[in-house]
Amino acid sequence: MGFQEKSAWACLIAIVAVYVPYFWVVFQYPMAFGLFVVAAIILAVLLTAFHLVNALATRSIRKTGDVPPLDELDRMLELRAAKLSGVVLAIVVMGWSLVAMFGVPALAISELVQASTPDGVVPSVQLSIPVVQALTAIHALFAGFVIANIAYYGNLIVGYRRLAHG
């Protein structure tokens, strides 16, 4: 297994290891947004550690001290993975935007209907989105970004497995 493939594995494992527990917590407790910083620090530490181990385990780096540069196969696999990741991210962002565009007015109409009197008079109401719901929506959008990253590294690994290892 080459350096680039090991790096892709390291990134995938680190992202899954950090963000699966992260989202498990924040979707139950949406106010725990401070965990974002903790997760980012843990991810940085894990990636640094993985990279060091990967560098030590790679013979060419031990010999020359240089990280092997990307060659044309690496770049092709990266482009394919980036394309898939872009599609995933676009679907998530589009889906999230559609839900927001139709969901927020629907919520407003529902509040107006609930506030209206039996004879159909609609009083002046203060329309608002609960903080918890807004934070959950933000967490969902961020989850989409993380899923797009998982798709990127997953596709990269599948590409290496298929092309380089048969």
Added chain:
Amino acid sequence: MGKVAIHNRIRELRFKAGEMTQQTLADSVGITRQTVIALEKGKYYPSLELAFRIAQKFGMPLEEVFQFEG
């Protein structure tokens, strides 16, 4: 258009060139060993530039190393 196949003799030529290792060939043409493996298995078709560099490494014309079967 049907499926295109480009065959190559990289593995054979490596052995004829004093049992050159995949790593040696990779280092000399600026690619990784994984790419040499993919090329030899026919799972990856190189760019024109890389194909020329590989042919140059074996001291042969391009068509002696890569054969096109359309």
